Amino acid sequence: MTCKNVEHKIADYIESSLSDKEKLAFEKHLLSCDSCKHKVEFFEKTFDCIENEKQIKVNSFLETRILAKIEATNNNKSIYKKVLQPVFVAVMLGLVVWFGNILSDVYLNVSTQVAYSQDTSVIDKTVQFAINDITYEDYYFINSQ
Amino acid sequence: MQDVELIEKIKNNDNQAFKILISKYKQKAFTIAFGFLHDKTQAEDVVQDVFIKFWEKRNEFELNAKFSTWLYRVCSNMSINVLRKNKFSVVFSSLKIIKSDEKDLDFEQQIEDLDSKTVDADTKDEHIKIALKNAINSLPKRQKMAFVLNKYQNFSYKEIAEIMELSLTSVESLLFRAKTNLQKKLLNTYKSINNI
Ligand SMILES: [Zn+2]
Numbered sequence: 289m290t291c292k293n294v295e296h297k298i299a300d301y302i303e304s305s306l307s308d309k310e311k312l313a314f315e316k317h318l319l320s321c322d323s324c325k326h327k328v329e330f331f332e333k334t335f336d337c338i339e340n341e342k343q344i345k346v347n348s349f350l351e352t353r354i355l356a357k358i359e360a361t362n363n364n365k366s367i368y369k370k371v372l373q374p375v376f377v378a379v380m381l382g383l384v385v386w387f388g389n390i391l392s393d394v395y396l397n398v399s400t401q402v403a404y405s406q407d408t409s410v411i412d413k414t415v416q417f418a419i420n421d422i423t424y425e426d427y428y429f430i431n432s433q
Numbered sequence: 434m435q436d437v438e439l440i441e442k443i444k445n446n447d448n449q450a451f452k453i454l455i456s457k458y459k460q461k462a463f464t465i466a467f468g469f470l471h472d473k474t475q476a477e478d479v480v481q482d483v484f485i486k487f488w489e490k491r492n493e494f495e496l497n498a499k500f501s502t503w504l505y506r507v508c509s510n511m512s513i514n515v516l517r518k519n520k521f522s523v524v525f526s527s528l529k530i531i532k533s534d535e536k537d538l539d540f541e542q543q544i545e546d547l548d549s550k551t552v553d554a555d556t557k558d559e560h561i562k563i564a565l566k567n568a569i570n571s572l573p574k575r576q577k578m579a580f581v582l583n584k585y586q587n588f589s590y591k592e593i594a595e596i597m598e599l600s601l602t603s604v605e606s607l608l609f610r611a612k613t614n615l616q617k618k619l620l621n622t623y624k625s626i627n628n629i
Contacts, residue, residue, distance in 0.1 A: 299616040323629075330561070330623045337565045338468075338584050346463035347477055351455040354484050355448060 289317040294324045298331050436500045443491050455484055458501065461586060462508045468585035469512035469577070470519075471566045479511045505586075505596045509578050516570065560626055568618040576611035579604055 294317055300306050301314050318325045347353070434453065442450035459480055466476035483504060487494070494503075569577060578597060582588045588596070594604045623629075 295620055296616075298620075299612045303612075326627075327620070327623055330564075331619060333561045334565045334568075334619060337561050341467055341471065342464055342585055344464075344467060344473065346460050346480065350459050350463075350477060350480065351452045354455060354481050354488075355452060357481065358485060358488055 289313040291317075291321060291324055294318075294321070295327070298328060301328065302331050302335050437496055440491070440494060440496060440500060443488070444494075451484075451488060454500070458504055459484075461501075462504055464585050465505060465508050465581060466512045468569070468581035469509070469516055471562070475515055475519075476512070479508060479515060483508050483511055499595075502595050505582065505588075506598075509581065509596070513574055513578070520570075564619060564622040564626075568615050568622065571618050572611055572614055575599075576607050576614065579607040580611040580615070583608055 294314060297306060297310065297314060301311065306314060318328060434450075436454070436457075439450045439454045443454065462480045462483060463476050466479040467473070470476050470479070486507065487504070494500075569580065572580060575597070579593055582593045582596060583590075590601055590604045590608070593599075593608075594601050597604065599607075
């Protein structure tokens, strides 16, 4: 067996899947070739590494950790439902009311001004001076009297 | 208790049954994830995520489906996704280091360069671990999955075929190619460590 043949068969040798005849020839080559012997040792150590890694134990509290994580996620969801969601709804309602107020103010203001400028007959009957000289407050004051 | 009974209870929100199911499978799932990731924390995170995923989707899980097959499949796929993210972050950090005139190097080559630098710096036992990790990581996705399931869990070709949803012949071929590629990769690593 040549060095090249050995290189091709290293994995099979490690996995013990060579035929008896091939195994014998493989090992005979190793006796006379240090270079191949070192290569095989390197492969053996690498495959031993898999065996060592297989012995590593998982965290014995993993189930507790997983259940705690699920619990925490559920709590976060229920905190949102119980506390944050009502707060959010209240804030949104507040905003709607506040915005509604602003809108109605604007509407009142505009409609008052429209009435103020259009319905001059009322003003004509009540007051005799020019329309430009009375203020918004004057108009209400005059009308309320 | 059989998996089917446990799953039925889990579907009724039975935490205790879920705990039993995790205890039964956590070590096997962990060893598989470790075969891909070679890192305890990352492997445990994958196992945790797989079980949380199962809990969230428990009502969609069909009782006639085999839980273990599902678990090993999802565990492998999630580990491969983590590997992809790791690879991206390695490439990203190496991109920061390389000079602008080296930007055309392909990503694989950059990882190889980074690997050989790591190998130079570490002790001999670490060489072996890194060589193994790099060799497995260098395999294409399906070869890697077949190899890890076979070597880290000693699953038979038939079991691997079920988990990977492939034919027996495909699994045989994947494992043969995985072995050949690993052999090549390890020989190259051996030669580069020993300057042959
Ligand atoms: Zn030789």
